[in-house]
Amino acid sequence: MPSRSSSSDKNAHIQQDTLEHTVGLAFQPNDNTLAIAAKEEKAVGTFEAIKIYRYAFLWCLFCGLGAILWGYDVQISGGLLSAPLFRHDFGYEYNGEDVIPARWQSAFNSVGSIGGMFGGITVGWIADSIGRRGSIAMASIISITAIFIQFFCPPHYNALMLVGKLINGIALGMYISSASAYGSEISPVALRGITTGTVNLWIVFGMEADDFSAIQWIFPVIILIGLPFTPESPWYLARKGLIERARRVLFRLGFQDVDLHLRQIQETIALENHYDKETTYWQCFKDNNRRRTIIALMVFVLQQIVGVIFVLGYSTYFFQLAGFRTSDSFKLGVGVTAIGLVGNLTALYSVNKFGRRPLFLWGMIGCTAVNLGIGFSSLSKTKAARWSEAIFTLIFGLIYQGSIGPLGYVIFSEISSAKLRSKTVGIGICVNSLCGIYLVNPDEANLKGKVGYIFGGLGLLGCIWTFFFIPETKNRTVDELDALFEAKVSSRKFGKTTVDR
Template sequence: MGALLWGYDSQVGGGLLSVPSFRRDFGFESDDGYILAARWQSAFNSISSVGGMFGGLSLGYVSDKFGRRGAVALCCVVSIAGIFIQFFTYPHRNAQLLVGKLVNGYALGMYVSGASSYCSEVSPLALRGITTASVNLWIDLYSPSMSNGVIKGTGNWTSAYAYRLPFILQMIFPVILLAGLPFAPESPWWLVRKGRKEEARKILLRLSGETTDVDLQLQQIQDTIILEDTFAANSTYADCFRGTNLRRTMIACMVFVLQQAAGVVFVLGFSTYFFELAGFADSKAFDLGVGVTAIGVVGNLFTFYTVNRYGRRFIFNWTLFACTILLLIIGFLAIPTNNQKAKWAIAALTLVYNFVYQTGIGPLGYVIFAEVSSAKLRSKTVGIGILVNSLCGMIMNIVDPYLVNPDEANLGGKVGFIFGGLAALGVVWAYFYIPETKNRTVDELDTMFERRVPPHKFASYKVEDEDMIVDDVKR
């Protein structure tokens, strides 16, 4: 639900620009109708990302202080406050609406950060990749369909509720989360760190069942915490950039940088534009844009099978390479300006691109950045990763229109050369830095990172009992 709200807010923010009553109440009248000033468009579209950066960054402190459930409770309260501010904003009080979106954006940054770290800590090893990949699924599956459906249903209303209703509907999900928190298990990792081992044991028994050796699981958590405490006396954000943790933080951030370098905002954000260039009517182009989302959902569901069968490194690297090739092809096809067949091909390749992206780079980014961080610094590393994700997304949303729009650089599909080149550099980086984390426990990953095992050897590396650093610590 936290991931859903993140995606819903970003989608509904852009969608409201097409609502006449929203432009009337927050814009100005001109010969062509009501217009929302460009500076306010940029502000409304980017302010949630700004709030998300600070929300993601603060998650580490909040979740370590109050627990994973406590962090979600705080998110819900802050989100409800931000939603109320937006709902009760009167016409032409643009600054108040901006504040509401900033406050809600702060909560959303914590939501999506907490979703990944919580899934990673409460999921059994075999389900860890599937649950963390589901974060991306909820962003891409439910968010666009919900936001588009709401705006389509209210967009033609002449009253202020044409845009107020999409705002207030968001409150359903924080209320559901608050109601469900008493039934949600706290992270056993956090409980052990707080010395509440018996509570952690009960949670592990609830999550794993009576047939699992819960005492062994509890002992592994304690041993891993002993190991990590040896290398960092205090858990601070500075620790994320020291020693081997610097490498882990860099990987957690770069998976999101590579998503943007692979042109996801360019291809998917302008897919409807490409369909219009191919000769489809506006309404049909919109329907095909919805089809792009549907194909992405299929790709994300496909990942549930491949993530444990083929591993994280293999899928991420090969789908990044495939996206690079597709971007370069789009660039070459855009060179002949009036070739209708080329325009059709570009439109078709946006469908192919989204399927490839959603089978690998998209969901695997959330899997990798949650798994490579140490348990001690997970919430902090995940928060930094979400900050970088928000920052990169905001930059691309600002830059892409200047590259594509006819009144600016007017590169159109030739932007594929720019993102194809960036993605090609990303392929090289990913080969040398993305490790294989499939079927690896937290203590095994800690040991391999501390022993500086090369990423391409993570899958085959044998971690023997006598090789575990935690044994050295105990001795």
């Protein structure tokens, strides 16, 4: 276990202006556990890691299933209000047509995101209290309750339907936060980018789902059935002092030298306890944790300012605004989602090949350029210009889902300290939900494709912020990231700085 350096050791270290000795002044392990464990993890390639740690990989996929419901909710939210039966049951007749009052439309559209904010915030405390499995189980129970309320809601009980959607939003926020934290904690370094990135992949799968209400019942039930067999996070167990259980979990997950990696977890926890003993939400915004939390939140803000809701959430609606027939708009909207699925699959490879920082930065640049292309195309009223807008939208889906989309979940789950991860991740999901509460509508300045100028301009600012503040977390163990942040290393130098213990 770690111990403090002696006074003479400190004087010797002070004379050497290197990152490893700056960190060593505060913390000295008795052996080279952290370095040896990091070297072992980094020596394994991506595909070899999937083979060796296949159980960890599969359990991460399983615990991310709840994210499908997030994608499904995003997909149906825009279409539900246009469904004749829903308008008949929860609206009123006006000039021979069933319509839903504007205030209820706004409430139905935004209440899920409000619930997601609450779920994201509360899950941090829940996960630290009853474990990652416990938080996923609670999310599943809440989800089943919410689906029951919505499914059996009597016609014209709009308030009850609203409550059901609010509760469902809470479950979705908990699902996303728990899956991201779980994937980050049970995966070795070589798989961490893939397992956390698959959260976004499940979301895209959910967006591909047909309007089939039973899908909302299936996944929470499957998750509850599988959770008793799911390994708990060894980080959570070690932090609770359940060392033997943590050792057994590491063995189940496929770690070769179980004792080595258990000591790695213990010493990293001790290191973080030395830096900061508290685990409150307020701690996420103090000292070095503030920088880490801001980065975790900004990846979702950046997703929004390049127009993800505009392009992916309402692509079919946008195609209609551009002048396409309803049938063609629907086909193009499906195409955006399908291409996004392909992009997301490629990102699971490139996240380890090219790294987090360059992939996110070039994704921001690409999405910004596409938005400006949509804006320029909207200046003309020709058929060719409309097709140009459609093609740009499809390209956006490919670029976004091949970079910014999955990378947001990777970066925000990696960037937080281990002891504050569940809370930082929860705050990130809260901000993600908050950013999603808006809609591009023709009666708001009637911008149509010209809204690309807005997102293009905001995206340009986002590119600048990304260049200066998004660090490279590829192949970095938890203790290395702690050391880099404690030493206040510039985000642009994260990938090149050596942490030599």
